Amino acid sequence: MKNYAAYLLEDFAGDDDFRDWVHGDRRKEDFWRNFLKQYPEKAEVMQRAEQIIRASHVAEEALRGIEIRREVDRFLETANQAHRSDTSRFHLRRWLAAAAVLLVTLLAGWQLFLRDKNVISKNNNTLLTAPRLVQTANDTEAPIRVALADGSVVVLSPKSSIGYPSEFKGAERKVYLKGEAVFSVTRSSRPFMVCTGDMVTKVLGTRFVVRAFEQDKKISVQVQSGKVSVYSTKQVASANVRERSGVILTANQAAIFEKEQNLVSKTLVANPVPITKDSKVANHEYDEVSLPVILRELEKGYGIAIQFDEESFRKCRITANLSNETLFEKLDLLCKTVSASYEIVDGQITIAGPGCH
Amino acid sequence: MKKRPAGIDEKHLWQEYRAGNILALGNIMQSLYPDLFHWGMRLYGEREFVKDCIQEVFLNLWKLHGTIGEVENVKGYLLMVLKSHMLRELSDKNQMLQACIDDDYTFAVEFSADSQMIEEEHEIYQFRTLEKVLNSLPQRQKELIYLRFYQNLSFEQIASVMNLGRQSAYNLFQKSLNSLRKNWPVVVLLSLLFGV
Numbered sequence: 001m002k003n004y005a006a007y008l009l010e011d012f013a014g015d016d017d018f019r020d021w022v023h024g025d026r027r028k029e030d031f032w033r034n035f036l037k038q039y040p041e042k043a044e045v046m047q048r049a050e051q052i053i054r055a056s057h058v059a060e061e062a063l064r065g066i067e068i069r070r071e072v073d074r075f076l077e078t079a080n081q082a083h084r085s086d087t088s089r090f091h092l093r094r095w096l097a098a099a100a101v102l103l104v105t106l107l108a109g110w111q112l113f114l115r116d117k118n119v120i121s122k123n124n125n126t127l128l129t130a131p132r133l134v135q136t137a138n139d140t141e142a143p144i145r146v147a148l149a150d151g152s153v154v155v156l157s158p159k160s161s162i163g164y165p166s167e168f169k170g171a172e173r174k175v176y177l178k179g180e181a182v183f184s185v186t187r188s189s190r191p192f193m194v195c196t197g198d199m200v201t202k203v204l205g206t207r208f209v210v211r212a213f214e215q216d217k218k219i220s221v222q223v224q225s226g227k228v229s230v231y232s233t234k235q236v237a238s239a240n241v242r243e244r245s246g247v248i249l250t251a252n253q254a255a256i257f258e259k260e261q262n263l264v265s266k267t268l269v270a271n272p273v274p275i276t277k278d279s280k281v282a283n284h285e286y287d288e289v290s291l292p293v294i295l296r297e298l299e300k301g302y303g304i305a306i307q308f309d310e311e312s313f314r315k316c317r318i319t320a321n322l323s324n325e326t327l328f329e330k331l332d333l334l335c336k337t338v339s340a341s342y343e344i345v346d347g348q349i350t351i352a353g354p355g356c357h
Numbered sequence: 358m359k360k361r362p363a364g365i366d367e368k369h370l371w372q373e374y375r376a377g378n379i380l381a382l383g384n385i386m387q388s389l390y391p392d393l394f395h396w397g398m399r400l401y402g403e404r405e406f407v408k409d410c411i412q413e414v415f416l417n418l419w420k421l422h423g424t425i426g427e428v429e430n431v432k433g434y435l436l437m438v439l440k441s442h443m444l445r446e447l448s449d450k451n452q453m454l455q456a457c458i459d460d461d462y463t464f465a466v467e468f469s470a471d472s473q474m475i476e477e478e479h480e481i482y483q484f485r486t487l488e489k490v491l492n493s494l495p496q497r498q499k500e501l502i503y504l505r506f507y508q509n510l511s512f513e514q515i516a517s518v519m520n521l522g523r524q525s526a527y528n529l530f531q532k533s534l535n536s537l538r539k540n541w542p543v544v545v546l547l548s549l550l551f552g553v
Contacts (some may be wrong), residue, residue, distance in 0.1 A: 009538065014530060
């Protein structure tokens with residue numbers, strides 16, 4: 001307790017609590033009121049100290065909120081640019097070396113992000129040393145680039161944010177996404193994991209997009225090419241098994257994660273794109289070609305398994321010019337020709353029909 | 358007065374910034390900008406120059422995020438950093454030696470009691486007298502009074518911002534108060550807090 005009873009003018013003026021009280025801080029109101037009652041002889045010197053503090057006021061600078069906002073944005077932009085050119089320069093070659101190109105789209109609920117983080121922390125003995133996450137949010141109208149410590153680069157879409165450690169430690173590289181982002185992941189023996197709510201997308205090093213906006217109830221992962229595994233963290237936490245249940249997605253496959261049911265199922269992306277630049281897929285004229293041959297070509301071209309009864313379709317001869325159609329249009333056309341139909345089951349295409357004789 | 362209590366938020370944000378969160382540093386900039394700008398304008402009254410200096414200070418801080426240490430009072434620290442940055446910039450600008458400007462910079466402040474707070478007419482005279490004394494104090498004393506009552510710094514922080522020992526800062530403060538005491542207006546002042 002300070003000896004206020006012996007306080008002189010400079011002591012009151014030099015006292016932080018007294019100053020704050022004069023400045024309108026009411027937390028010490030009772031204290032000073034009681035003090036005055038107890039030491040009425042101090043009233044005059046306190047009044048003087050108060051007058052000095054009030055007279056020491058300085059008019060504020062005219063500064064609009066938008067001016068401040070502009071300056072903060074300017075800082076963030078410049079700092080990000082400096083950071084970006086530092087990292088991207090050195091890792092560009094590694095991108096080019098990455099063999100697979102993935103496109104993963106996650107449509108996910110994000111509110112479970114925190115819970116997911118907890119699950120991971122609990123299962124992790126390095127909780128105390130776990131690096132703190134850096135949060136970067138994109139409040140702008142255009143995508144922004146975020147460089148990660150391992151050289152990976154994230155292009156973060158508007159209204160999205162990502163959490164990542166300032167340095168990747170441990171066996172895995174984990175990031176937490178809310179919204180949409182394109183990841184260019186450097187190859188490494190340590191898997192790169194994108195956590196979105198209760199679902200994790202795991203890759204070894206590739207390029208893909210993750211989308212996980214809060215309002216969506218389903219998570220869907222779409223893979224353009226390459227290999228990605230998708231699994232639910234809920235199962236990991238409860239079953240405590242090494243083997244994680246989930247799906248492995250390859251080219252043009254998609255996974256749908258129903259949050260409420262905690263189920264991951266496999267399907268295909270809305271519009272599969274060829275994984276090779278092979279002209280056979282892009283544009284091909286078939287003249288009396290056996291259907292299985294065409295289907296195998298499509299299978300190869302799009303990297304999607306097509307299941308059918310080889311025996312019954314072998315005799316079906318097709319004459320067609322397949323070029324700009326989408327994969328599904330091509331399948332429609334082929335199936336119509338032989339009175340067959342196709343289904344998408346578990347990320348594959350199944351064709352059923354009477355066949356040809 | 359609009360003064361906020363000491364920045365607990367800033368201290369927390371500072372930790373996040375040290376861990377590599379640039380947005381935390383952005384938040385610090387946003388919340389302390391008015392104080393930093395006000396301070397900068399006292400040292401050199403050119404808006405764009407002050408804004409550029411604040412930019413450079415924060416860009417430098419961002420570069421240091423991995424190595425910079427804990428800071429007891431973020432605002433006090435930033436006022437100190439901004440001042441030394443500005444003085445360096447100004448010495449470059451004016452082709453002056455650093456040592457020269459360190460003791461010879463100008464500090465432009467005009468003390469003027471918030472007139473909205475003065476209710477009684479006769480008080481106006483009292484305040485004008487006090488303001489006159491305050492404004493006639495030597496520059497270093499004005500700077501100290503400003504840091505003390507506008508920026509709400511502790512003597513610890515004032516000492517580091519003014520590059521003084523804590524005791525020297527307090528002695529300088531006492532000197533200012535003695536000047537005020539000598540020139541005290543004769544009429545008894547009425548006060549808001551004491552409700553006379």
